[in-house]
Amino acid sequence: xxxxxxxxxxxxCNWSRSIFEExxxxxxxxxxxxxxxxxxxxxxxxxxxxxxxxxxxxxxLILPGRTxxxxxxxxxxxxxxxFLGLQNPSPIEADIGLVRVLHDLGIRFMQLSYxxxxxxxxxWTEPEDAGLTNMGKQVVxxxxxLGMVVDMSHSGERSTLEAIDLSRRPVAxxxxxxxxxxxxxxxxxxxxxxxxxxxxxxxxLSLYPVHLAQGSATTIEDFCDMAARLSxxxxxxxxxxxxxxxRGQPGSVLQWMREGRWRPPLATxxxxxxxxxxxxxxxxxxxxxxxxxxxRAAGFAAAEVAGILGDNWHRxxxxxxxxGKDAPPDAAHDAQVGTSxxxxxxxxxPAT
Amino acid sequence: xxxxxxxxxxxxCNWSRSIFEExxxxxxxxxxxxxxxxxxxxxxxxxxxxxxxxxxxxxxLILPGRTxxxxxxxxxxxxxxxFLGLQNPSPIEADIGLVRVLHDLGIRFMQLSYxxxxxxxxxWTEPEDAGLTNMGKQVVxxxxxLGMVVDMSHSGERSTLEAIDLSRRPVAxxxxxxxxxxxxxxxxxxxxxxxxxxxxxxxxLSLYPVHLAQGSATTIEDFCDMAARLSxxxxxxxxxxxxxxxRGQPGSVLQWMREGRWRPPLATxxxxxxxxxxxxxxxxxxxxxxxxxxxRAAGFAAAEVAGILGDNWHRxxxxxxxxGKDAPPDAAHDAQVGTSxxxxxxxxxPAT
Numbered sequence: 001x002x003x004x005x006x007x008x009x010x011x012x013c014n015w016s017r018s019i020f021e022e023x024x025x026x027x028x029x030x031x032x033x034x035x036x037x038x039x040x041x042x043x044x045x046x047x048x049x050x051x052x053x054x055x056x057x058x059x060x061l062i063l064p065g066r067t068x069x070x071x072x073x074x075x076x077x078x079x080x081x082x083f084l085g086l087q088n089p090s091p092i093e094a095d096i097g098l099v100r101v102l103h104d105l106g107i108r109f110m111q112l113s114y115x116x117x118x119x120x121x122x123x124w125t126e127p128e129d130a131g132l133t134n135m136g137k138q139v140v141x142x143x144x145x146l147g148m149v150v151d152m153s154h155s156g157e158r159s160t161l162e163a164i165d166l167s168r169r170p171v172a173x174x175x176x177x178x179x180x181x182x183x184x185x186x187x188x189x190x191x192x193x194x195x196x197x198x199x200x201x202x203x204x205l206s207l208y209p210v211h212l213a214q215g216s217a218t219t220i221e222d223f224c225d226m227a228a229r230l231s232x233x234x235x236x237x238x239x240x241x242x243x244x245x246x247r248g249q250p251g252s253v254l255q256w257m258r259e260g261r262w263r264p265p266l267a268t269x270x271x272x273x274x275x276x277x278x279x280x281x282x283x284x285x286x287x288x289x290x291x292x293x294x295x296r297a298a299g300f301a302a303a304e305v306a307g308i309l310g311d312n313w314h315r316x317x318x319x320x321x322x323x324g325k326d327a328p329p330d331a332a333h334d335a336q337v338g339t340s341x342x343x344x345x346x347x348x349x350p351a352t
Numbered sequence: 353x354x355x356x357x358x359x360x361x362x363x364x365c366n367w368s369r370s371i372f373e374e375x376x377x378x379x380x381x382x383x384x385x386x387x388x389x390x391x392x393x394x395x396x397x398x399x400x401x402x403x404x405x406x407x408x409x410x411x412x413l414i415l416p417g418r419t420x421x422x423x424x425x426x427x428x429x430x431x432x433x434x435f436l437g438l439q440n441p442s443p444i445e446a447d448i449g450l451v452r453v454l455h456d457l458g459i460r461f462m463q464l465s466y467x468x469x470x471x472x473x474x475x476w477t478e479p480e481d482a483g484l485t486n487m488g489k490q491v492v493x494x495x496x497x498l499g500m501v502v503d504m505s506h507s508g509e510r511s512t513l514e515a516i517d518l519s520r521r522p523v524a525x526x527x528x529x530x531x532x533x534x535x536x537x538x539x540x541x542x543x544x545x546x547x548x549x550x551x552x553x554x555x556x557l558s559l560y561p562v563h564l565a566q567g568s569a570t571t572i573e574d575f576c577d578m579a580a581r582l583s584x585x586x587x588x589x590x591x592x593x594x595x596x597x598x599r600g601q602p603g604s605v606l607q608w609m610r611e612g613r614w615r616p617p618l619a620t621x622x623x624x625x626x627x628x629x630x631x632x633x634x635x636x637x638x639x640x641x642x643x644x645x646x647x648r649a650a651g652f653a654a655a656e657v658a659g660i661l662g663d664n665w666h667r668x669x670x671x672x673x674x675x676g677k678d679a680p681p682d683a684a685h686d687a688q689v690g691t692s693x694x695x696x697x698x699x700x701x702p703a704t
Contacts, residue, residue, distance in 0.1 A: 045450075
């Protein structure tokens with residue numbers, strides 16, 4: 001019997017051999033692993049070098065995920081394909097050429113913002129969301145061309161809607177839940193989720209306590225009931241799992257996620273940075289397949305459960321990573337991507 | 353009739369559309385283009401980004417050379433495949449992980465040193481050449497594994513001999529001439545050239561005036577007679593062309609090559625940095641095929657001429673770029689690569 005295609009669309013664990021052993025023991029064929037939160041390009045390369053050594057050292061457990069075929073290869077060989085992703089566009093700095101460079105180095109997902117405003121769009125914590133910036137529109141186009149997934153998990157509502165609208169390829173929210181279930185701007189409104197699905201996008205349901213209605217006390221019944229209601233709203237084929245699992249991470253990593261270098265570290269005196277305990281039903285990759293029992297109990301058919309646990313992400317990735325054509329986009333799309341103030345090609349200055 | 357396979361193993365021109373038009377008009381199927389002389393990693397990435405845009409903008413003339421198949425593709429489509437190379441290991445800084453990163457970004461040749469001592473070995477201008485360093489041995493092994501050509505054009509004699517001896521794959525001297533023809537330590541001794549060929553390496557004959565017996569006044573007869581004598585020494589199959597053409601470059605580029613940032617720029621007051629005029633018979637890529645007439649006149653058979661003008665580099669590249677096995681090397685080789693003072697794996701300190 002073929003091993004089921006289980007995919008977790010977001011993890012940021014304290015990577016080690018035992019973490020990879022849990023992935024394999026849990027039957028995961030694919031995991032998106034976060035490579036950077038606030039790093040610049042150079043620091044991101046250091047993180048990628050660390051991944052290259054991990055792939056070499058733990059090649060019996062993990063393999064680099066570059067195309068959807070790598071999911072099949074992982075399934076066939078009893079390993080986990082690791083797809084590398086960025087939760088922030090900080091690694092591309094202000095240079096759109098670095099999107100291609102990072103794609104060459106294996107990056108397959110990039111969030112257009114992480115909590116705060118980026119050069120591309122607003123994060124969900126900003127008081128104002130002005131949508132995609134000039135550079136943001138250009139970067140979406142470049143990501144579409146290369147086959148790098150536009151991930152709006154941590155972006156603001158308007159930015160997310162604009163990215164869904166502009167992107168030629170389906171957009172992902174790799175890790176979030178409906179805000180109609182747990183009201184936080186970090187989760188996604190029903191309107192966003194419907195637009196996302198209407199453009200063949202995917203949402204990965206999060207198991208991170210802060211995104212759950214009852215926090216760490218959330219039960220598998222609560223969680224799977226939320227999934228069933230979401231399925232009624234957008235259909236089961238647009239739902240997957242993006243657990244946001246941060247297994248084995250110390251509080252200092254939570255501080256790095258929250259603060260990076262964008263505010264003074266004085267905040268440590270006011271806030272205790274400690275990861276909340278995982279809900280009892282999802283503590284590690286070992287619990288991944290068990291979500292299927294909950295989903296079946298919540299009324300999902302077997303094929304729908306298989307879809308949510310991995311087949312849907314598999315289908316999404318097959319289309320998402322296919323390299324795009326270098327052909328110039330059509331004029332209508334050009335007009336949309338073009339900066340709001342046209343540039344005079346002769347002078348490279350904004351046209352007045 | 354199939355277009356002949358013409359390959360120039362080194363150019364550093366003032367890249368522009370007209371330079372690429374000359375390559376194509378000259379019938380070149382492949383050119384190794386230098387990407388860095390003294391740049392660190394980050395600056396090298398900027399240079400690679402500039403190449404990515406060139407490939408996109410001038411895709412009708414050039415294509416990125418990654419494997420030997422790209423030479424065939426260029427020949428078939430009337431374009432030139434550009435193979436990217438580094439004349440200095442400065443882009444890997446002190447991090448062997450960056451060899452893999454730069455290979456992922458398209459680098460296919462790297463010199464282990466450029467004139468001066470590097471972290472890997474000595475350059476030809478150093479008064480002392482202590483051979484390959486600890487890191488140098490490790491980097492040769494990594495380049496062999498990945499399929500990145502070890503290029504010793506600007507290295508010292510002892511370093512070059514040690515690299516030829518240590519490398520599991522044939523080594524290249526992409527651009528140099530025999531010092532028996534023009535005595536400068538920048539050219540290569542007969543001993544080095546024989547060792548290089550004995551290990552199936554290649555030398556690319558240079559058309560840069562400083563490497564020529566009569567400088568800018570050198571004639572095609574002089575040059576091809578040198579090639580014939582070299583062929584008597586090492587066989588025609590180990591000879592190619594690496595013109596070192598720096599077409600359209602201002603003197604400031606020569607200054608960058610010579611000085612980088614390793615000595616105070618005061619030297620500009622003592623030295624005029626101007627490229628010497630090219631010999632009359634080789635001013636641009638348009639003159640490349642004409643070398644064949646000179647080689648025939650010097651007594652080479654037609655197949656030998658075809659070999660020197662490109663078939664030999666083509667054969668070399670076919671083997672050179674094939675990815676290596678990740679399998680651990682054999683124990684005998686390990687002992688040679690291993691640092692001279694063994695490391696205690698428990699403490700990571702040199703064993704006493």
